Amino acid sequence: MTTALAVQPLRVEPLSREAFAPFGEVIEASDAVKHFTINAGNTERYHDLANIEPGADGRVIVSIFRGQPRALPFRVEMMERHPLASQAFIPMSGKPYLVVVAPAGEAPTAAQLRVFLARGDQGVNYATGVWHHPLLALGGVCDFLVVDRAGPRQNCDEITLDTVGVIDCAPL
Numbered sequence: 463m464t465t466a467l468a469v470q471p472l473r474v475e476p477l478s479r480e481a482f483a484p485f486g487e488v489i490e491a492s493d494a495v496k497h498f499t500i501n502a503g504n505t506e507r508y509h510d511l512a513n514i515e516p517g518a519d520g521r522v523i524v525s526i527f528r529g530q531p532r533a534l535p536f537r538v539e540m541m542e543r544h545p546l547a548s549q550a551f552i553p554m555s556g557k558p559y560l561v562v563v564a565p566a567g568e569a570p571t572a573a574q575l576r577v578f579l580a581r582g583d584q585g586v587n588y589a590t591g592v593w594h595h596p597l598l599a600l601g602g603v604c605d606f607l608v609v610d611r612a613g614p615r616q617n618c619d620e621i622t623l624d625t626v627g628v629i630d631c632a633p634l
């Protein structure tokens with residue numbers, strides 16, 4: 463007889479720079495970040511938004527992830543981390559998406575997970591080693607520009623959670 467896994471309802475928070483700070487950076491054109499006008503006044507530059515870390519023997523690469531939408535309620539059953547490098551996701555389709563994270567270090571429990579709803583104009587950069595769930599697109603097929611690492615050595619650890627985290631909220 464298989465025993466059912468315990469479930470833990472997960473609260474969804476709006477994504478903000480302050481709340482996400484323990485996990486990395488939020489990539490957005492906000493008055494809260496350093497910005498200045500360039501190109502003879504035509505363009506505003508929102509400067510130096512994320513710490514992109516490819517690791518000592520890696521190089522920075524840019525890819526596009528085309529994510530299929532996830533259905534809600536969503537069961538968070540696994541998490542992953544990239545121990546050698548950061549990973550950034552910048553939405554290109556203008557739709558909100560979910561970000562599930564836990565601090566770098568010991569494998570997290572469901573109770574330690576943080577869930578953020580990101581707007582379609584907010585990207586995130588996971589700092590090296592930060593636990594996160596793979597891409598969670600919502601509302602349709604969505605493209606994301608992804609800035610992460612190519613290089614030798616394996617750069618993805620996955621864990622299965624003992625307790626399933628359940629995200630069951632409509633976007634905030």
Ligand SMILES: NC(=O)N[C@@H](O)C(=O)O
Pocket residue numbers: 542549594595596597618
């Ligand atoms: N595997 C892969 O490149 N994608 C994950 O790292 C992810 O965070 O979506």
Ligand code: NI
Pocket residue numbers: 542544549594596
């Ligand atoms: Ni990842």
